[in-house]
Amino acid sequence: MDKLIICRCEEVSLEDIENTANKYSCSARELKLRTRAGMGYCGGRTCRPAVDAVLEEVTGEKPGNDIPLKVQPPVRPVSLSVLGGKKR
Amino acid sequence: MYDVVIIGAGPAGLSAAIACRESNLHVLVIDEFPKPGGRLLGQLHQEPTGEWWNGIEETKILMDKATTLNTEIKCGISAHHIEKTDHGYSVHTNEGVFESENLLIATGAAETAVPIPGWTLPGVMSIGAAQVMTNVHRVRVGNKGVVVGVNVLSAAIARELQLAGVELHSMALPASNPVTKNHANPRKVMEGLVRIAHLAPSAFIRFGSKFAKAEWVRNIAVSFYPKGGVKMWGMPIHIRKAIVQINGTEKVESVTMCDITADGEIVKGSEKIIEVDFVCIAGGLYPLAELASVIGCPFQYVEELGGHVPVHNEQMETPLEGLFVAGNITGIESAKVARAQGTLAGLSIVKQKLRDHKDINAKIQQAVANVQAVRDAASIQFHPGIDEGRKKIESAFEEYKIS
Numbered sequence: 001m002d003k004l005i006i007c008r009c010e011e012v013s014l015e016d017i018e019n020t021a022n023k024y025s026c027s028a029r030e031l032k033l034r035t036r037a038g039m040g041y042c043g044g045r046t047c048r049p050a051v052d053a054v055l056e057e058v059t060g061e062k063p064g065n066d067i068p069l070k071v072q073p074p075v076r077p078v079s080l081s082v083l084g085g086k087k088r
Numbered sequence: 089m090y091d092v093v094i095i096g097a098g099p100a101g102l103s104a105a106i107a108c109r110e111s112n113l114h115v116l117v118i119d120e121f122p123k124p125g126g127r128l129l130g131q132l133h134q135e136p137t138g139e140w141w142n143g144i145e146e147t148k149i150l151m152d153k154a155t156t157l158n159t160e161i162k163c164g165i166s167a168h169h170i171e172k173t174d175h176g177y178s179v180h181t182n183e184g185v186f187e188s189e190n191l192l193i194a195t196g197a198a199e200t201a202v203p204i205p206g207w208t209l210p211g212v213m214s215i216g217a218a219q220v221m222t223n224v225h226r227v228r229v230g231n232k233g234v235v236v237g238v239n240v241l242s243a244a245i246a247r248e249l250q251l252a253g254v255e256l257h258s259m260a261l262p263a264s265n266p267v268t269k270n271h272a273n274p275r276k277v278m279e280g281l282v283r284i285a286h287l288a289p290s291a292f293i294r295f296g297s298k299f300a301k302a303e304w305v306r307n308i309a310v311s312f313y314p315k316g317g318v319k320m321w322g323m324p325i326h327i328r329k330a331i332v333q334i335n336g337t338e339k340v341e342s343v344t345m346c347d348i349t350a351d352g353e354i355v356k357g358s359e360k361i362i363e364v365d366f367v368c369i370a371g372g373l374y375p376l377a378e379l380a381s382v383i384g385c386p387f388q389y390v391e392e393l394g395g396h397v398p399v400h401n402e403q404m405e406t407p408l409e410g411l412f413v414a415g416n417i418t419g420i421e422s423a424k425v426a427r428a429q430g431t432l433a434g435l436s437i438v439k440q441k442l443r444d445h446k447d448i449n450a451k452i453q454q455a456v457a458n459v460q461a462v463r464d465a466a467s468i469q470f471h472p473g474i475d476e477g478r479k480k481i482e483s484a485f486e487e488y489k490i491s
Binding site for chain 1: 120166167168169180182198200201203204205207208265266267269371374377378379381382386387388389391395396484
């Protein structure tokens, strides 16, 4: 069977995430930084709940009230010119 | 400077805009989709009463009202950041920055992905994407497909695809893995289906009546679930079969389906290849709250509402002054609830702006009661404990105010 991809932007597999979470007993943030899951083009909009679910499975803890992975602007893909560069 | 910028032109955002325009507030509505209506546009289903709910018609009613009131609505604009300023909020978009005293975030929900092997192949889409292509863009998603994930949303949309003449082989569960586990457990799926049977459209009632509500009957139903599935609208729904792999080199060519035990374990040697050219994955919805998060609005994790929800009270105010929320960002419910919440949020914004506006408190009380009445009568309920979930979020708001 093929590897099961969780984060499609950065091509991070379930295996990568589980191994990293087990090895380092990571927080969601550390897991993101170590694997790059959720750091691709879509900004984690697709895989965020999946990464949370894997962590929940590994740690056995329900998510807390804070959003596990901090949301950073820009929350949509925008061109650099929109963020302050000169428009062509 | 606007009195209010409303992000999201769905049922919540448009209803709020109408309420604000009726009191002559300076309003801007923005939406990232090319046309207004939000996810309402895709909806088409039969109510238990036999009446049809047509989202395009419902959108038109809202848009006619908004247009009569000269509401400024800009579509095809994405908000990518929001900053709190001394006098309100700056909404950063790909079409410039909009300044507003108040802000309503009505961004709705996003679909939860259900990863199974092969789900990154072209031809695999979320069930909601199939709905938008079919009912909004009028594009045929494929010739023959399967739906992975059995729940109220996927069954309703599968019906819409059928009505549009798209052939579906069947609906089945996803293979179990740490992400799919709840969607992959036949007992949990059966519980969910039986719970909604009394509320939902006629074919569901027939589906539900086959399996009584007692737990032991459900267990028997799961254990002795018909091999050929239970047919709804002529299409087999399998809760004892799972899609374990989507196959193809350049695009979807087939899926591998296996029998599963009542606990979701795969029965070895039961693999069957089914030729399809598209696959719809249905993992449910979660509140799309990124923008509330970047301004620093506090959140509460409430499973009954679909996940992390911005803290708010029953008048749709958040703890941040001038920040309001309405619609599915506050919890996954039907479009009718979103519409009622939008009207309520609009009135709360009017109150915030025109402090001594006469009769506004009475109107707000009426709108609060209306939201509850619409919720109680809802024909589609995604989460069973919605009222408990709502109570949790309100007490979180009270606690937040005290601390």
